[in-house]
Amino acid sequence: MLLAADMTKNLDCSSRIRVQTVSSSDAGGGQWGPVKTADHECPWWCMRLDSYNDPAVVLGGVVHWLMHIGDSFLKTDAAGEYILTYDVNTATVGSIDLPNLEGSSSSGSKLASSPDGKLSFIAVDQLLVSIWVLSTGGSWARHAVVDMEMEATLVLGPWEEERGIKLASFGEQRSGVVLLRLLGVDQLLYGIDMETKSKTFQTLDVDELTGVPYDYTRWTSHLGCPP
Secondary structure: OEEEEEEEEOOOOEEEEEEEEEOOOOOOOOOOOOOEEEEEEOOHHHHOOOOEEOOOEEEOOEEEEEEEOOOOOOOOOOOOEEEEEEEOOOOEEEEEOOOOOOOOOOOEEEEEEOOOOOEEEEEEEOOEEEEEEEOOOOOEEEEEEEEOHHHHHHHOOOOOOOOOEEEEEOOOOOOOEEEEEEOOOOOEEEEEEOOOOOEEEEEOOEOOOOOOEOOHHHHHHHOOOOO
């Protein structure tokens, strides 16, 4: 199934989602279906001009977007991020609360799919990467915490004041690998296998605009993941 979605912000702290789908198995021979709309009451901060959403993660007919407040406003416990959902089968909008990060200050986050097809949330706090998985009952469980302190010590000089991680891509069901980079080290990519929790690295030619390796298949094969 191919899905196209558009979100419009309204002045009354609501958003309208318009969705069209097409499937090769449709009786219409692959024609786009009718436009379906659904309204959603979003937090007050989603009206800010620089609020944004990440690319969607689609699991079991449900579309998930991680919504961010933007850089012009300080992220707090009351404002910052939440997960917006759209169920393709029922044409309904919902939301999912984020896991309790227990006082950590997330400097980056992404949604992902676990290798067994469950929604995952990846959060970065300085040199720690936390991976959470949403259970079928709707509660979050911390799957892994990966410390990149040793890797940072090996490649960064003691004079480097900025020590942190930037997520280069989120894990997806095909590979189950989270790609990340250390701040200040552009040509070295690290991979975390979401299933085994192991980490590795490889020096690759990197697209300067996206930070994602050109040869993604070779990277996932290097980690022992199916291409």
